[in-house]
Amino acid sequence: MHRIVIVGGGAGGLELATRLGDTMGREQKALITLVDACPTHVWKPLLHEVAAGSLDVDAHQIEYAAQAHWHHFSFALGEMVELDSGSRRLRLSEIRDDERPNEVVLPTRWIEYDTLVLALGSRTHSFGISGAETHAVTMDTLEQAERLRKRLLHTCVRNNALKEAGLHRTVKIAIIGGGATGVELAGELRRMEESFRKFGLHASEPTGDFEITVFEAGTRILPALPERISAMAQQMLQQLGVSVSLSDPIVEVSRDQIRTRSGHIATTDIVIWAAGIKAPAVLGCINGLAVNHINQVTVDGKLRSVSDDNIFALGDCASCSWTNDRSVPPRAQAAHQQAVYLAKAISARARGMAIGDFHYTDYGSLVSLGSSKAIGHLIGGFPGASLLLEGGLAKLMYTALYQKHRTAISGLRRTIVDVLAHRLRRMARPRVKLH
Template structure:
């Protein structure tokens, strides 16, 4: 039996498992020339999947992950692949096995022992984690929005701070966000939207001036990956909301009182979020002798196979894929989506003894959502000739379509349409903000 193991159930990994499961697994298993069947196994340390670009909405309470999260086990049953709850501990390339660490409960008791899985093809889709660049105090005092657990931790802390307003000496909730990329910018706007919502649910004493958000960026402008015109437009919108936007401000230390800058200033904060950069998980560094870069990413060829082992693929944020004209494929959701499609094509080609195809990254532009206030960005590639700036309702529709594309890859068009309908119904039936 041809065995395909995918480690990591993020956007790319789950889309790939779903596609291969639909084609090669489940009750409609496809026979491979010699009569064998393919077995696809997805491994993830979490039980549910949530599209990572939505984590800032979970943090602000605009989205309830309990409703929108997808169960890996239920999804695998419906789409012909296996799901294993576990965390990667090592790769044995000689025997083509991966080793999973023992699974422990919160009290330290063992749930599952250490185990191994055989593979013919291994796909690494482990995504990324926050990179604090070894900045002093960040690990102890800041929250990283790189997982649903961290997003929920921030949300609970935020609600507790709102409860203290007017009860204790607290006069203002101060939140500092380091890093003015998409995550930092979108969270800044979402926080002001959540403030408006929370004031209508019994927190009548809360006013717009009770929240102070500081967005701190070391570079010359916010959203450094976007054109200056878009960056400036977003900055103007954030300032209108009340965000204290600080560019060319380098943070050298995070303390319980706030952020210390290179100039010796203390930016006071009750809650601090670090969103200044990402890297692949540390344990990937030189794992099993595979080539990695300084950011722990697995270096891949244009077929997305790792440079030292053709039976191991890497995709998404944990893959370092060079662009023909220089530079590397950026760590974006659209990259993971495109890579998952190409890895799927190449795995099917391998099974059919056909030649592999090179991956060609297409940049469709970038969009930034400023919650209910605005959406801005630029379209590129096949969506427009050259680059075109869009904003407002049109930009919002395109922004939401990115998430719908992910849902279509997982559920198909009919089920995605039903999910979109249910989401609209929930906006009427359920509170506009998660309050627990």
């Protein structure tokens, strides 16, 4: 049968594998294989909640092996480290035991394909800033977000001990990047701080024990959103006690401080890098594969590589034209639309049928700023039509977007059961993870 391999189990890759499995896989018209270096899926826009301890990871992660069984595709654990497009095969890295690094669980393997879909997502882009990769924390993966959460927790516990000895210190947190990730993380950290105070993990203070500053190189935060929303978001951050630094890019990051272009030096306990993205480096090392300056695969209107008709790409790792001077933005809604399109396009391709080009529709953006606050805009069906949302309604819409993603992957019935079970668990647990 036709062999379809999807590399990357993010929002777009997992949805595509599920849709193809439920159609071509169920009907035994193709062999679908999903490849990922991690055994579980967590929606990447929620990683800032993992870092703040406000997301129950066990309730929200999806095991690829179980998803594959339920939806008629196969799962291969491993990282793609080589692609031989001439012979249509890719090589996966070996898997080693975490507790016994010298013991190989799975050896290096080759997987053959007829159609390949690259859905590897993106990584944080440090832009070559001195010390950024060494001293700043990123949130590209679940493991990185969990390490950040533990570091925040340990820093608070240590500072609490200093307070009891009469040495009061605030936890100084610098968030580099004023996009959606940086802004949402700042809001979640305030929720984390309140929970830590409630459960005695640091001393009660009338002012915040987290001294949070968002550093944005541009003239405003949330530059991809309308200026009115950026201004409102900045005001909401300031109401939460979050400082915002604009138009002064970071030029150096060291162990306990950062330096800006203007010469300003700020001392820090934790530096979180949330500025810019680039596609994984492996894509830039594939012979004959056309990529742009940040390793994104250059694709045509059908999301097909301009250098290989058997390779497609979607999501953050794809460079797809939207308008004359803009590309499809790296958003979850774009990955969802591309997954829906490719599910139809690949099925038609396997039957020797043609399909029209992909067209991206921008439905707006929503940004969460804590437990009950959110802001954003929804774009209507008429040119220039836009609805501004804020507060509880915006938060409800933000939550609905995630549930829509879960429904696309797990189905409505399973999603409803999972939501109800999660609500019951939350009644007997703290709002934030405390260990």
